[in-house]
Amino acid sequence: MTDVDQGARAAHPEAGGLDRSATETGREPAATRMGRTAPTSATSSPVPARSWWGAQAWLPDGPTVDVRLVADADGRLIDVQTGVQPVEGDTVLPGMVLPGFADAHSHAFHRALRGRTHDGGGTFWTWREAMYDVAARLDPESYRALATAVFAESALAGVTCVGEFHYLHHGPGGRPYGDPNAMGEALREAAAAAGIRVTLLDTAYLSGGLDADGHQPLNEVQRRFADADVDAWAQRVDALRPDANTRIGVAVHSVRAVPAEHLARIGLVAAGRPLHVHLSEQPAENEACQAVYGCSPTKLLDRNGLLGPMTTAVHATHLSGSDVATLGARGVTVCLCPSTEADLADGLPPTGPLLAAGVRLCAGSDQHVTADLLAEARGIEMHERLRTGRRGTVSPPALVEALSPAGHASLGWPEAGRLEVGAPADLVAVDDYSARTAGTDPAQIVMTAGTADVRTVVVGGRTVVSGGQHVLGDIGEMLNRSLKPLR
Ligand SMILES: [Zn+2]
Numbered sequence: 001m002t003d004v005d006q007g008a009r010a011a012h013p014e015a016g017g018l019d020r021s022a023t024e025t026g027r028e029p030a031a032t033r034m035g036r037t038a039p040t041s042a043t044s045s046p047v048p049a050r051s052w053w054g055a056q057a058w059l060p061d062g063p064t065v066d067v068r069l070v071a072d073a074d075g076r077l078i079d080v081q082t083g084v085q086p087v088e089g090d091t092v093l094p095g096m097v098l099p100g101f102a103d104a105h106s107h108a109f110h111r112a113l114r115g116r117t118h119d120g121g122g123t124f125w126t127w128r129e130a131m132y133d134v135a136a137r138l139d140p141e142s143y144r145a146l147a148t149a150v151f152a153e154s155a156l157a158g159v160t161c162v163g164e165f166h167y168l169h170h171g172p173g174g175r176p177y178g179d180p181n182a183m184g185e186a187l188r189e190a191a192a193a194a195g196i197r198v199t200l201l202d203t204a205y206l207s208g209g210l211d212a213d214g215h216q217p218l219n220e221v222q223r224r225f226a227d228a229d230v231d232a233w234a235q236r237v238d239a240l241r242p243d244a245n246t247r248i249g250v251a252v253h254s255v256r257a258v259p260a261e262h263l264a265r266i267g268l269v270a271a272g273r274p275l276h277v278h279l280s281e282q283p284a285e286n287e288a289c290q291a292v293y294g295c296s297p298t299k300l301l302d303r304n305g306l307l308g309p310m311t312t313a314v315h316a317t318h319l320s321g322s323d324v325a326t327l328g329a330r331g332v333t334v335c336l337c338p339s340t341e342a343d344l345a346d347g348l349p350p351t352g353p354l355l356a357a358g359v360r361l362c363a364g365s366d367q368h369v370t371a372d373l374l375a376e377a378r379g380i381e382m383h384e385r386l387r388t389g390r391r392g393t394v395s396p397p398a399l400v401e402a403l404s405p406a407g408h409a410s411l412g413w414p415e416a417g418r419l420e421v422g423a424p425a426d427l428v429a430v431d432d433y434s435a436r437t438a439g440t441d442p443a444q445i446v447m448t449a450g451t452a453d454v455r456t457v458v459v460g461g462r463t464v465v466s467g468g469q470h471v472l473g474d475i476g477e478m479l480n481r482s483l484k485p486l487r
Pocket of ligand 1: 105107165278314366367
């Protein structure tokens with residue numbers, strides 16, 4: 001007897017020929033399974049199903065019909081069969097089964113600003129003041145609670161791995177906590193509790209900003225982001241250890257927040273690990289960099305040896321043709337965050353030229369202004385349409401590539417993000433039969449589906465989302481509870 005996921009549509013002709021009554025009455029509703037008896041951690045849920053069947057799955061060669069996926073006890077795919085029917089013990093997944101999505105650029109605490117920065121217009125810089133207000137209120141306990149809810153919300157969007165660009169390190173006034181990595185550890189625990197993988201991108205933040213006069217002193221809130229010096233930062237990073245669910249990368253906040261004399265050292269600490277950096281998000285950054293260093297931020301990073309295949313440049317909005325060529329020549333990945341770039345009026349990145357130069361693209365939610373990775377991915381193509389007046393620069397398969405394998409590679413999980421033997425069993429089943437997706441060619445589902453269509457999410461063989469519900473229960477309630485003390 002096959003097991004039917006909560007989200008599998010009984011009436012769907014492709015859902016294994018199951019009848020409606022079996023699906024609707026044969027299973028306990030998701031809401032009843034959760035609530036008061038919810039486990040405290042998604043990774044403490046019962047032993048997961050080890051085999052799945054989907055009428056459609058996105059294999060490395062693209063959409064494929066009638067696919068069985070089998071994982072071993074370590075949550076790794078050991079068999080991928082095509083053109084077969086489900087067998088006893090398989091969990092039948094609804095719709096299109098995609099590899100898990102990587103949210104390659106997240107600041108979990110920015111979620112506290114959603115829906116609260118839209119009055120009175122404002123700019124990137126006034127938004128930043130509001131962000132500093134929230135940062136000032138967080139401690140390891142409240143951050144763990146908030147990030148657990150935020151990462152659970154990400155899981156509902158199909159995110160199975162998050163790159164947390166982590167710069168809120170220390171206590172008020174910049175005083176280190178007893179464990180100087182207490183905030184980073186809170187993020188690690190939050191991801192594990194929410195059932196998703198995390199790459200902790202520990203961020204160097206050493207100056208209060210850059211203007212034509214040079215680097216500025218840190219303000220009161222920024223002191224919480226900064227280590228005493230680059231050695232203290234390197235020491236703190238060295239104390240972070242990876243685990244089965246966590247990998248450690250590093251980040252340069254931006255050329256605004258790290259004086260050039262420290263960049264080469266950070267490159268050495270990064271060696272062999274992912275290195276992320278905010279790049280040219282606003283014209284003011286380029287102008288200050290030109291005034292102080294006589295070159296663009298891209299050129300400054302390149303001169304200091306920071307650009308290479310392990311580097312991800314986030315935003316890369318305001319680039320010269322020469323910057324684009326440099327990023328391509330160094331094999332850099334660019335992470336685009338379309339909802340944030342629109343929300344903060346950043347501008348439109350030169351996506352087509354970046355691809356032509358050889359850059360790999362991935363997608364990020366950044367400030368969590370929305371939680372919809374599928375929308376972030378298609379936003380890459382939609383923004384390029386707005387910039388150029390042309391359609392089709394980034395094809396639907398290229399958007400799936402950005403969502404899954406490219407995003408995972410950017411975060412130091414190169415084995416993840418594809419449905420093939422040896423990869424982790426990270427699966428996202430997307431309803432292709434909903435009001436939003438009805439009639440969609442399966443090969444174009446990334447252009448129509450959104451978070452509401454994500455029915456099942458499996459991370460390393462373990463079910464984290466079923467029937468569109470997170471195993472931790474009511475995530476809206478969790479978010480409301482964790483946001484309250486920050487107001
Ligand atoms: Zn960011």
